[in-house]
Amino acid sequence: MDPDVVSPETLTEVTLDLYVWAEAFLTSLLRPWNAYQLLIALGVFLTAHLLSAIIKPRMHEWMRGLEGWPKWRMRALVVFHRRLRMALFVVLIWLVVFVMREITWPSRSYLLAIIANLATAWLLIAFATRLIKNTLMRGIVRYGAWIWVTLSITGLSDEAQALLDSAAFSIGDMRVSIWLVIQAIVIVATLLTLARIISSTTAASIRRNEDISPSMQVLAIKFLQVALFGTAFFLGLRIVGVDLTGLAVLSGAIGVGLGFGLQKVVSNLVSGIIILLDKSIKPGDVISLGDTFGWINSLGARYVSVVTRDGKEYLIPNEDLITGQVVNWSHSNEFVRLDIYFGTAYSDDPHKVREIAINAAKSVDRVLSFKPPVCHIVGFGDSSVDYILRFWIRDPTGGLTNIRGNVYLALWDAFHENGISIPFPQREVKLLEGSELATKSLPD
Template sequence: MTSDDAFAEILAVLTSLLGDLTLFLQGLLRPWNAYQIAIVAGVFLLAHILTRIIAPRVHTWMRSREGWAKWRMRLFVILHRRIRMILFVALIWTIVWVMREVTWPSRSYLLGIVAELTTAWLFIVVATRLIGNPVMRAAVRYGAWTWVTLSILGLTEEARRALDSVGVTLGESRLTLWLALQALILLVLMFVAARFLSTTSAARIRSNEDISPSMQVLAIKFLQVVLYGAAFFISLRLVGVDLTGLAVLSGAIGVGLGFGLQKVVSNLVSGVILLLDRSIKPGDVISLGETFGWINSLGARYVSITTRDGKEYLIPNEDLITGQVVNWSHSNDFVRLDIYFGTAYGDDPHLVRRIAVEAASKTKRVLSERPAVCHIVGFGDSSVDYILRFWIRDPTGGLTNIRGNVYLALWDAFQENGISIPFPQREVKVLEGSVLGRSEG
């Protein structure tokens, strides 16, 4: 089809639509059609007045339903926001039914169209609230509204011809707006189905305690890739797109990935390795360089780590593979902490060791099933140096704070038992014959 033929076909379709619109507007000038329009306006006004009366009472009643399930309350919130439309649909159908019983069907023709349109719009707006993604929800809603409106008005064939007449020719294939629209609709529907299956399956996998957290993440990611990939290719296949041409495209994409997206691919592969070898998993407490915190989630490109000060670090997966990572809770939750202190040479070291162990054991979070120990590690210039070792099993609660609490317990215990903690002292002696003077600033 040449461009002139396509333009002529578009012009013919637009002329046909313009003629239908002219006949429709002329029909509105007939008495019974004008009456029906007035009835629609009156029904809308009545529905608006009733909404002002009913909506506050329904809202008060909903606030008193505290024990309701979340899904039921959400459904009633959606319906509460559409009370005016619900009342309008109920009233307009009542009037249509009455008029079809007492007068000719042609005298309620417009009312029937309005009733069908508003009913379909109401159903679509309520049904699309189940779609979580706002962009996808808006696309499905407005697309469904457009298609239902054209169907009820009997303009689907004209719309299809208009969309099918606009397109481009690529080799032996012709890509039209109608084909693109079909592909888009199927793709959205397939992605909605894939998202639903992915969410449901992910909840099942997370609830299975026999699967480790890292394998749960791997299974969920693999399932998402399979479902969304299948949705994409099935949608293209259903609209008649030849998938053999994608082989060349995928090869070009592979070359681009090899040269321009090395870091991205490296992080993706590293993420799969981390999930397979289970060296880290959600909930583990790790330290990498100056970053210390617990893992929130394992992503395809990065690992989310939250520190004690509330900061969230996104560490690339490659850094966790190539760098030195300390996993405080890899095989178990037990963590040993060491603190150093010194006492004066005049204090009995046997008493110091016993008091230090007792002080640490009485501190909150220090484990009693793994007793603390205290050893002498050297004789310093002004003190006997000790190391105190104790165990905890909740590193997510912080390490600095527990060390501080043990130091404070040592301070109190040493004060009670007369044990001194030496500190460096300096003496300045003035030699005989020296003169002290003040320098002028």
């Protein structure tokens, strides 16, 4: 068959071969022993169904009582629980095949052996494709593999391949057929799944390495993912014979599009790489950007996720963190100094006020004792002596407003216990000599 020319005669010949095989197979089922084997297979299936109905509830109760098992082992157990009937059928059908091969002629268990091989292959494919997270891709690979295994076991793989390869069209010098597309989907999906498994395993090892800073961990994981998935995609296309030289033109078109329409996207991507390289921010840092105050939850390729104290999650573009003014409360160390202002009456001794304020701040749990608070006079106001109280904390992720409020409350209690008054503005109204104060009575 000429791979570049699809003739109607070739298509008709392949279709006729499939029809002849199907007719012969259906005719063979009318033979007594083949019919008996089908009935035996049906009986084995019903037995597996009944056993599954009995075992599944007990197995489910046992699984609910398991504690401390690794997550991957529990997932495997859940998948096995869902496929319990098929697993029982495979075990029982192979037992029947082995017994019949011992007590009768091999030809009388030939059809049962085909059914056993098909059931085993389907079960293994169902387990293997659970590694593919994408639902659509998993379904395509699973059903495609089931069909191909069925054709291979029944001896129809060559005819099916010829039929699928005959339906093709050409794009320049490249010939694209249904068979090529199916191969590409299966191989690329398999390689991408392997890349995901390797990426997840390696990423977990990188995160456990305490010698690597959090920002470098994110950078290493991102580069690893891009390298693995890119290699898997292009390697899969090369395996099926796709010519990749044509991608040079596509890359040029993408470059033009990036230059005109995707400037912001590229800017955010480059800014994200710069952030990871200069280690200016990292997951867990507490930052302030404008009115947004919170801690960094994750670093993405296009944005940074910042979670505030009220549970809101802000997705801040990387470019804003590069070009804007960012306050990183935990960049070089985790210590943060906070200032609060207050005033007392002129009649209160300022030396005593400073001592009381420092002791009140020390009594708050989150205030650090080895970096003791200090209190200074900052001015003489219209109605009060003004002070500033400075103290240090080491957990800005716990919030700043709440610790300020606790210190203010400690000051309030300490001043009340020691007779220190907190003044407020008061106004005196004087009547000039010769003026009269007019009063107006309200109506009844």
